[in-house]
Amino acid sequence: MTAAVWGVLLTVLLAGWALLDGAVQGTGAALGSAPTGAERRVRLAAVGPLLLAGEVWLVAAAGVLVGAFPHAESALAAAGYPVLVALVASWAARDAGLWLRSRRASAVWRSAWDRVIVVASTVLSAAFGALLGVVWGSVWAAAGLAVTFVLLVRLHGAAVVARRLGTTARAPLWLTSVAVLSPVLVTVVAAWPALMHGAVSVSALAALGGIVLAALPALVVVQVAAWWLVARPLGRRDVVFF
Amino acid sequence: MSAVDLARLQFALLAATHFLFVLLTLGLGPVVAVLGTRWAVTGREVFERATRFWGQLYLVNYALGIAAGIVLELQFGMHFPGLLDVAGEVFGAPLAVETMVAFFLESTLLGLWVFGWHQLPRWLHATLFWLVVLTGYASAFTVMVANGFLKNPVGYELVDGVAHITDTAALILNPAALVSSLHVLGACLVAGGFVLVGVSASRLRLHPATGGRQRAGRQPADVDEDLWRRSMRAGIATGLVGALLATGAGYAQFTYLDMDDAVAVYPGVVGTSLAVMMGFANLVVLGGWVLALLLIRGALFRLRPRVRNGLFRTLAVLLPAPFVVGILGWLVRELGRQPWVVVGVLRTEDVVSDQPASAVLTSLVVLVGLMVTLAVLDWWVLRRLAARGAEGLVLGAPPGQVLHDDGAGPEDLLRFGAAPEGLRAAPEVVR
Ligand code: HEM
Numbered sequence: 001m002t003a004a005v006w007g008v009l010l011t012v013l014l015a016g017w018a019l020l021d022g023a024v025q026g027t028g029a030a031l032g033s034a035p036t037g038a039e040r041r042v043r044l045a046a047v048g049p050l051l052l053a054g055e056v057w058l059v060a061a062a063g064v065l066v067g068a069f070p071h072a073e074s075a076l077a078a079a080g081y082p083v084l085v086a087l088v089a090s091w092a093a094r095d096a097g098l099w100l101r102s103r104r105a106s107a108v109w110r111s112a113w114d115r116v117i118v119v120a121s122t123v124l125s126a127a128f129g130a131l132l133g134v135v136w137g138s139v140w141a142a143a144g145l146a147v148t149f150v151l152l153v154r155l156h157g158a159a160v161v162a163r164r165l166g167t168t169a170r171a172p173l174w175l176t177s178v179a180v181l182s183p184v185l186v187t188v189v190a191a192w193p194a195l196m197h198g199a200v201s202v203s204a205l206a207a208l209g210g211i212v213l214a215a216l217p218a219l220v221v222v223q224v225a226a227w228w229l230v231a232r233p234l235g236r237r238d239v240v241f242f
Numbered sequence: 243m244s245a246v247d248l249a250r251l252q253f254a255l256l257a258a259t260h261f262l263f264v265l266l267t268l269g270l271g272p273v274v275a276v277l278g279t280r281w282a283v284t285g286r287e288v289f290e291r292a293t294r295f296w297g298q299l300y301l302v303n304y305a306l307g308i309a310a311g312i313v314l315e316l317q318f319g320m321h322f323p324g325l326l327d328v329a330g331e332v333f334g335a336p337l338a339v340e341t342m343v344a345f346f347l348e349s350t351l352l353g354l355w356v357f358g359w360h361q362l363p364r365w366l367h368a369t370l371f372w373l374v375v376l377t378g379y380a381s382a383f384t385v386m387v388a389n390g391f392l393k394n395p396v397g398y399e400l401v402d403g404v405a406h407i408t409d410t411a412a413l414i415l416n417p418a419a420l421v422s423s424l425h426v427l428g429a430c431l432v433a434g435g436f437v438l439v440g441v442s443a444s445r446l447r448l449h450p451a452t453g454g455r456q457r458a459g460r461q462p463a464d465v466d467e468d469l470w471r472r473s474m475r476a477g478i479a480t481g482l483v484g485a486l487l488a489t490g491a492g493y494a495q496f497t498y499l500d501m502d503d504a505v506a507v508y509p510g511v512v513g514t515s516l517a518v519m520m521g522f523a524n525l526v527v528l529g530g531w532v533l534a535l536l537l538i539r540g541a542l543f544r545l546r547p548r549v550r551n552g553l554f555r556t557l558a559v560l561l562p563a564p565f566v567v568g569i570l571g572w573l574v575r576e577l578g579r580q581p582w583v584v585v586g587v588l589r590t591e592d593v594v595s596d597q598p599a600s601a602v603l604t605s606l607v608v609l610v611g612l613m614v615t616l617a618v619l620d621w622w623v624l625r626r627l628a629a630r631g632a633e634g635l636v637l638g639a640p641p642g643q644v645l646h647d648d649g650a651g652p653e654d655l656l657r658f659g660a661a662p663e664g665l666r667a668a669p670e671v672v673r
Contacts, residue, residue: 038650045641052353055308056346062315067338070330074323074595081320081597085605088316089612092309096616099305102636103623105647204331204407208338215343222350229357236659237360240644241301241636 003199005209006068010195011188013061015181018128018149019156020054022180023047026157028094028121029150031114040114041102044242046164046234047157051098051242053226055091067208072198080134083127083142090123098242125153132187145183152180164234245599246591249321252606254576256314258569259613263307265568268382268427269434269484270300271375273476275368282368288468291632296438296473297371298637299624301356306620308349310613315341321602322583324593329391329405329584332398332413336387344381348374359638383423390419392584393575394498400587417498421491422575428488429571432526433564435481439533440561441628442474443554446543452550458543469632475537482530489523504578512577515570522567 027047034040065073077084093116101113129149133142156176162168188195199205229238243251274296281289315337318326326334354362355370362370391398397412398405407413414420446452449470451463462468505512536542545553583590636644642660650658 036649036651038645038648038654041645041648042650042654049353049357052349052356055312056349059312059315060342060346063338063341066315066318066326066330066334067342068334070326070334073319073330074326077316077319077323078595078597081601081605084316084320085608088313089608092313092612092616095305095309096620099302100619100623103302103627204335207407207410208335211339212342215347219343219346219350222347222354225354225358226350229354229361235657236641238641238658239357239359240639240641240658241356 003068003196003205006064006199006205007188007192007195009212010061010064010069011185013057013064014184014188017054017057017061018153018180018184019177020050020057022125022153022156023160024051024054024098024157025094025121025125026153026155027161028098028117028157029125029154030118030157031121032118037107037110041240041242042165042234043161044098044102045238045240046161047230048239048242049226049229050160051095053223055095068205069195069198072195075194075198076131076134079137080131083130083134086123087127087131090120090127094120094124102242122150125150129183132183135187135191145187149180149183152176152183156180160230164230166233243599243603245597245602246594248599248602248606249594249597250590252602252610253314253317253321255606255610256310256317256613257576258572259610259617260307260310260314261568261572262565262617263303263310264382265430265433265565266303266437267300267307268378268430269432269480270296270303270437271371271378271434272431273434273438273480274300275371275375276476278368278371282364285364288465288472290638291465291635292469292473294635294638295469295632298635299437299441299627301352301637302620302624302627304352306617308345309616311345313609313613320605321595321597322593323595325583325588328403328588328593329398332395332405332407333388333391333584335407336384336391336413340381340384340388344377344384348377348381351377356637360640379427382426383419386423386426387414387416387419389575390416390422392582393422393579394418395584395587405584405587417495421494421498425488425491425495425571428484428486428491429564429568431480431484432488433484433568435477435479435484435530436561436564438473438477438480440477440558442470442477443557444628445470445631446474447551447554447558452543457547458550460540460544466632471540471543474542478530478533478537481526482534485523485526485530489527492520492523501578504574507580508577512574515573519567519571519574522563526564 024047027043031040031043034043062073065076097113097117097120101110101117104110126146126149129146130142132149133139133145136142136145156179159168159173159176163170163173274293277289277293277296280286281293351370351374355367355374358367358370391413394416395405396416397407397409399408400406446467449463449467451467452458452470458467462471501516505516533542536545543550579585581589581591583593634647640659642655642658645654645658646660
């Protein structure tokens with residue numbers, strides 16, 4: 001696998017994360033708009049299967065950066081240091097919120113975690129948008145993309161939940177999906193030359209590529225199975241865990 | 243403190259937090275897999291309850307473990323860019339395999355296990371968890387390959403100051419990766435064993451048939467007692483196997499390690515930690531055999547009430563011990579490597595980023611403060627979940643029941659297959 005193929009893989013991973021985890025972020029950020037505890041729980045159940053299957057995409061993207069583009073990774077970390085701190089901190093807080101909120105029945109406990117989920121989900125999307133902006137190299141781009149990404153995932157999360165509750169057709173979901181993907185795609189295209197410059201040697205890329213290609217069928221099968229769990233209307237065979 | 247010290251401290255604290263979760267994930271995993279399989283094969287209630295109880299603890303522990311792991315993953319780029327610039331190709335490759343293959347599969351499979359509970363055939367569901375365990379172990383091994391390279395760099399050459407892989411097999415078969423992985427696996431099984439034994443001991447002490455002043459019967463009195471007796475047995479077996487593995491692989495590490503070098507820079511901490519680790523392993527092996535012998539004909543559960551209560555209380559109190567020892571083990575390994583980040587190749591002080599100390603301190607306070615807070619909350623929740631026993635488990639519960647407990651309205655209850663109170667009453671009125 002050449003550096004270009006790795007670049008495409010990185011793009012797919014980032015786009016996949018925006019699409020899958022974006023739905024969880026959007027739902028989390030809008031959690032406060034559900035009036036009762038039970039309704040919040042239904043919304044979380046709608047996107048529940050996407051959490052574990054979605055966040056692995058950004059972890060894998062970080063792995064591609066470390067393994068195939070370590071120089072790009074260290075450059076990005078230097079330029080975007082505070083944004084990265086915000087990204088990982090809000091990511092951890094959002095996850096803790098989702099896993100812990102429903103583990104106790106106390107209303108105080110739950111509403112405190114609901115607040116954490118709302119704030120952390122919003123900061124997470126903003127930080128990701130800002131990180132894309134860091135790649136563009138301007139503070140304005142960072143601020144603009146942060147706001148854009150927050151708004152887009154809100155729409156996307158709402159579309160996924162509505163679709164699972166059977167209250168909309170498929171078209172809005174297609175629209176929001178394309179919308180959350182676009183900032184990622186445009187940014188990668190713009191950063192392409194710098195990315196290729198930061199790649200490791202050709203032989204290392206090839207060796208790594210062999211392993212990833214060998215595992216690809218398994219990766220695809222488990223992901224498709226996870227999507228299958230959310231592709232149907234929410235119902236009695238679903239799991240309410242979060 | 244300088245930026246270098248702060249970056250190292252930050253990494254050490256985050257790595258320790260992460261590792262505490264890893265110990266339990268890897269130690270409890272095989273036991274949940276066995277319980278799930280026995281449930282799939284026999285269909286017995288005790289195995290269903292056991293799978294759901296231990297599975298739920300596994301999940302709540304896993305969740306924070308990956309959050310901490312994610313924070314850790316970004317530390318290299320943020321604070322040790324020199325490591326990536328020089329050794330990125332060698333050190334980064336196993337980490338890339340970890341994130342792209344092993345962890346990716348592990349997490350997705352675990353999601354399928356949780357959320358496919360009511361949809362997948364039982365045999366497939368049980369198989370999924372075995373795959374979670376397998377990919378989890380693969381994930382830990384790839385991290386040890388990366389870490390082993392730092393300790394004992396092999397299979398590479400330096401060209402113009404950049405390391406390139408020349409021998410993949412040597413990199414993977416590196417004793418600092420292979421033997422140390424077995425050592426860590428042993429440590430994890432010990433931790434899993436202590437949690438199984440400690441929690442079961444607490445539950446049994448509170449159980450009407452085994453707790454209090456009575457002498458327990460040969461056979462468990464009910465499903466609940468059966469569950470905790472079985473968990474206790476599983477814990478003793480897991481802990482003993484783990485302690486034997488940790489000891490065997492622990493001594494095997496001396497065949498390639500230079501312990502004089504290891505204690506050179508931090509003699510006090512490294513020397514003491516090593517001594518504690520070795521002493522602890524002896525005690526666990528000894529205690530493990532005693533407990534295993536007491537399992538014959540269920541003698542452990544039928545001890546005289548005072549002896550039994552004292553013993554069970556002690557076992558519960560000892561629960562955190564292997565976690566403390568696991569951290570000491572890492573101190574031996576990581577401090578023992580200093581002043582090198584890659585032994586003989588690269589010094590720690592030469593790879594640190596040029597972020598000012600104030601920025602590193604800020605991120606230390608934010609990230610470590612956050613992760614420690616979340617970790618403590620998580621352990622508190624785990625404790626409460628353990629104390630609640632096998633009642634009111636959410637994992638694997640019918641969705642309608644969970645939402646009913648949450649006070650959902652009739653529309654939601656109908657959607658999730660639970661008959662709302664009013665509707666259920668209706669036919670009787672007609673009749
Ligand atoms: C149940 C008891 C034990 C636990 C929980 C434990 C845990 C650990 C852990 C987590 C590590 C760091 C990872 C690694 O290097 O593998 C470690 C390192 C180490 N352990 Fe143990 N260990 C135990 C028993 C022993 C025993 C009996 C020995 C025998 C001498 C031993 C010798 C070592 C050494 C030498 C290291 C440092 C390895 C290096 O620097 O590469 N441990 N231990």
